[in-house]
Amino acid sequence: MQHLANLTELRGGAAEPAIAVDGLSHVYAGADGGVAALVDIRLAVGKGRFVVIVGPSGCGKTSLLMMLAGLRQASQGSILCLGRPMPLPDPQRVGVIFQEASLFPWLTALDNIEFPLSLRGVPRAERRQRATAMLSLVGLEGFGERYPHELSGGMKQRVSIARGLIQDPPLLLMDEPFAALDEQTRMTMGHELLRIWSTTNKTVVFVTHSLTEAVYLADEVLVMSARPGRIVDHIAVTLPRPRRYDMMATSLFGQLRDRIWQQIRKLPDGA
Amino acid sequence: MMSWPAPAVVRWLILAVWLALWELLPMTGLLPELFLPALSKTLGVLYLDRQIYFAALLITLYEVACSMLIACGLGILVGALIGGIALLRELLLPVFSSLYAVPIVILYPIFTAWFGIGSSSKIAFAGIYGFFPVMLSTAAGIRTIEPQFLLAARSMGASLPQLVTRVIIPASLPTVFAGLRLGGALTIIGVVVSEMLTASAGIGYLVTLNRTILDSPRVFAGILAILVLAIAYYMMARALERRMVVWQAAGRQQRLAPRLGSAAMPAPTAA
Numbered sequence: 001m002q003h004l005a006n007l008t009e010l011r012g013g014a015a016e017p018a019i020a021v022d023g024l025s026h027v028y029a030g031a032d033g034g035v036a037a038l039v040d041i042r043l044a045v046g047k048g049r050f051v052v053i054v055g056p057s058g059c060g061k062t063s064l065l066m067m068l069a070g071l072r073q074a075s076q077g078s079i080l081c082l083g084r085p086m087p088l089p090d091p092q093r094v095g096v097i098f099q100e101a102s103l104f105p106w107l108t109a110l111d112n113i114e115f116p117l118s119l120r121g122v123p124r125a126e127r128r129q130r131a132t133a134m135l136s137l138v139g140l141e142g143f144g145e146r147y148p149h150e151l152s153g154g155m156k157q158r159v160s161i162a163r164g165l166i167q168d169p170p171l172l173l174m175d176e177p178f179a180a181l182d183e184q185t186r187m188t189m190g191h192e193l194l195r196i197w198s199t200t201n202k203t204v205v206f207v208t209h210s211l212t213e214a215v216y217l218a219d220e221v222l223v224m225s226a227r228p229g230r231i232v233d234h235i236a237v238t239l240p241r242p243r244r245y246d247m248m249a250t251s252l253f254g255q256l257r258d259r260i261w262q263q264i265r266k267l268p269d270g271a
Numbered sequence: 272m273m274s275w276p277a278p279a280v281v282r283w284l285i286l287a288v289w290l291a292l293w294e295l296l297p298m299t300g301l302l303p304e305l306f307l308p309a310l311s312k313t314l315g316v317l318y319l320d321r322q323i324y325f326a327a328l329l330i331t332l333y334e335v336a337c338s339m340l341i342a343c344g345l346g347i348l349v350g351a352l353i354g355g356i357a358l359l360r361e362l363l364l365p366v367f368s369s370l371y372a373v374p375i376v377i378l379y380p381i382f383t384a385w386f387g388i389g390s391s392s393k394i395a396f397a398g399i400y401g402f403f404p405v406m407l408s409t410a411a412g413i414r415t416i417e418p419q420f421l422l423a424a425r426s427m428g429a430s431l432p433q434l435v436t437r438v439i440i441p442a443s444l445p446t447v448f449a450g451l452r453l454g455g456a457l458t459i460i461g462v463v464v465s466e467m468l469t470a471s472a473g474i475g476y477l478v479t480l481n482r483t484i485l486d487s488p489r490v491f492a493g494i495l496a497i498l499v500l501a502i503a504y505y506m507m508a509r510a511l512e513r514r515m516v517v518w519q520a521a522g523r524q525q526r527l528a529p530r531l532g533s534a535a536m537p538a539p540t541a542a
Binding site for chain 2: 089096104120
């Protein structure tokens with residue numbers, strides 16, 4: 001068995017990225033020949049890394065995320081998630097977390113979290129047990145029977161995160177998950193997310209508008225240009241982990257945020 | 272400061288005053304019996320002729336039940352097709368929407384020519400009368416589903432049948448129910464109106480018959496029977512709706528109510 005284990009390690013070993021995108025371009029079909037949305041995107045996300053994509057509105061960062069999730073197909077180029085392409089959504093490989101509005105209002109918090117399992121026909125008792133565990137992971141014990149409209153914005157987003165984590169996918173894609181939250185809740189939720197991430201060892205790709213959020217959360221920040229979107233900068237965030245709120249006051253934090261801002265300001269759209 | 276009584280108390284008070292006036296105004300001789308027979312006299316006639324009224328009510332109920340089945344069944348089916356398929360929507364929705372404003376009662380003579388003056392013509396007429404609000408609100412309910420719900424469900428691996436049963440149907444339920452409540456009420460109106468126009472049985476027929484011989488108490492007895500029927504229907508519909516749509520957030524209801532409300536306006540005048 002020993003040599004077999006080694007072989008697997010050689011083939012898909014530590015060097016292989018969790019996400020590999022090569023030569024990805026996308027054109028939205030239209031009467032005038034279409035609009036170029038993404039141009040020649042290349043990126044590699046290492047296993048267990050927290051990567052944040054920032055860019056101006058309409059730069060195609062959400063489109064890119066949808067393609068990584070298998071929810072949309074690119075006109076050109078290749079995407080490999082854990083070594084395999086994504087022709088269709090595969091929730092056991094890639095989990096997606098949307099804004100809070102994507103919780104189903106007709107289901108309780110627990111039923112929302114269980115939803116992906118019930119689609120797969122997981123027995124009710126097992127579902128309930130796993131969902132309850134997720135609920136306490138995101139710090140919402142006792143709120144399982146509440147409906148989304150009975151929860152605050154931050155609580156809804158916690159439920160959303162629990163729903164994304166319940167199938168235990170190694171890859172987690174997050175599309176501006178905290179955009180609808182107020183500044184204070186947003187900071188708390190970012191910190192919570194890092195806590196959860198550090199206990200689950202997942203690879204995260206996180207899309208946001210907020211520069212502060214990007215630097216605070218990320219191992220690496222990818223800056224995208226205005227449409228047609230391309231990656232114009234790749235910044236390694238060398239702040240130590242675990243991150244603390246007081247790091248935002250350090251000069252390194254300021255320099256990193258400024259570098260992203262300079263990149264975005266250079267863009268023709270001005271962001 | 273004197274505090275106002277609760278709205279429920281005021282409602283019952285208004286009802287009590289109304290019933291008292293109904294009894295007292297004719298007794299004092301202020302209103303001739305031809306215009307308004309006293310409540311006690313109306314109830315007395317209703318009791319005296321209870322077998323006639325009960326038989327007529329059974330016929331009316333039978334016609335209402337059949338036409339509700341047609342209105343709801345056909346309305347949900349056609350509404351789902353129109354709401355779900357863009358091509359059908361573009362073709363048919365403008366036609367149906369404008370037909371809804373037409374006073375369909377002018378077509379009733381044609382219905383009697385086709386189906387005779389028995390129950391069939393009432394069922395067909397009232398069925399079509401109630402069909403429109405059910406169909407239009409079902410189409411609206413499906414069309415206005417939050418796109419994030421569908422995207423999230425797909426990312427969690429939902430198949431097309433699962434999307435329909437687990438997302439589209441529950442998400443459109445509140446709007447569909449609003450249409451069912453309205454459509455059901457319109458079938459009652461449709462049945463009674465058609466019974467009053469050309470018929471040989473039913474409560475509406477009794478009202479018309481007694482009006483032609485100036486038997487005012489018996490006219491009001493018929494009106495009372497229909498009033499009770501309509502109120503019973505409304506309370507049943509509300510109770511069912513509350514059981515089925517517990518989750519309904521206030522925001523969604525407020526957003527939809529004005530549109531359905533204004534669409535409903537032409538209908539009662541058409542009767």
